[in-house]
Amino acid sequence: MDKKLRVAVIGCGNISVMHLDSIAAFEDVELVAVCDIKEDRAKAASQKYGGKVYTDHMEMLEKEELDAVHVCLPHYLHVPVSIDAFKKGVSVLSEKPMSIKYEDAEEAVRIADECGVKYGIIFQCRYNAPSLLVKQRVLDGKLGKVKCGRTTLTWYRPDNYYDSSDWKGTWDKEGGGVIIDQAIHSIDLANWMIGSTPVEVQSTLHNRNHEIMVVEDSAEGLVKYENGAILSFYAMNNYLIDEPIEIRLLCENGKATFTYDEARVVYNDGTVETAKNNPEDMFKYSGGKDYWGFQHATQIRQFYNAVLGKEELEISGREALKITRIICDIYKNNDNKNLIK
Ligand SMILES: NC(=O)c1ccc[n+]([C@@H]2O[C@H](COP(=O)([O-])OP(=O)(O)OC[C@H]3O[C@@H](n4cnc5c(N)ncnc54)[C@H](O)[C@@H]3O)[C@@H](O)[C@H]2O)c1
Incomplete structure (x- = not known):
């Protein structure tokens, strides 16, 4: 070797x-x-x-x-x-x-x-089987261009989640709350599927139920794209469990609905295609949480292959600038004057 x-x-x-x-x-x-x-x-x-x-x-x-x-x-x-x-x-x-x-x-x-x-x-999460199926069907034209999308995240982060950390829940160290920490994955997935350049980001952020911290625990907004696509997002950390995040896309040739675990694509001609993560294929972590997904090892292997010069790096810093721009604009363009950095 x-x-x-x-x-x-x-x-x-x-x-x-x-x-x-x-x-x-x-x-x-x-x-x-x-x-x-x-x-x-x-x-x-x-x-x-x-x-x-x-x-x-x-x-x-x-x-x-x-x-x-x-x-x-x-x-x-x-x-x-x-x-x-x-x-x-x-x-x-x-x-x-x-x-x-x-x-x-x-x-x-x-x-x-x-x-x-x-x-x-x-x-x-880009390496989950459901994400890969939907991305492939957008790229190969079977679903075609995404015209409109929505992402929903309803998770639970109790006060002690923030209390037990010396950086979570702060503007200067975490940089925000539910958007930058949790919903970043679901917004990234939808943005990746849409694949166009955002031209406008609107957002409203609230802290509705976490007096313990100053950043947002709830957010909604809209991203408009150069190619006419529109993405709306909703995220909050005030549910009692971590429900599966859900992404829905309305495309030229059908509709896709997917979570981290399963995808269902219904084409305009009535045919249906599905994908599910296969538990047998998933890497077993000693302390992983299911809502983190199980694909770190896949991405880490891809990164090493790029370091070894065997493959192009897929999720590079340059690629990640796209979601970073959206996340930073969500904070910058926040309409709620009660929650300003
Ligand atoms: N990809 C995912 O799904 C996912 C899930 C959870 C967390 N994360 C990310 O992982 C990162 C860490 O999150 P976490 O939950 O493990 O946080 P954590 O607070 O549990 O761990 C951070 C560690 O960094 C250490 N640290 C702080 N300053 C340091 C320094 N200057 N030098 C060396 N060590 C230092 C702390 O002592 C702590 O042990 C965050 O960016 C978080 O968003 C990603």
């Missing part, structure tokens, strides 16, 4: 298990180090998965010869830590959102290009 890819994970909190389990499954990848400012978290990750323990990512980047790092940090740190890695010649796979500021995201893409490294952003 060729030399193994040398990788590290920065941020050993909740989501890191999806990355660490994936890394452990790949024979051509070696976990060289894990880093967290909370040493106990880095130590726990190292005990389970291996790798040297660091509490300072700069020290780790100086001391270790790395090919790639996984950035699993609070939102406001995604861009600065990614840029630190680029400048050491290290490729980055960052968790979503790419950034809390659009201009910073653009800057990160520019620096990654300058440094000649790969820059990927996690949007694992």
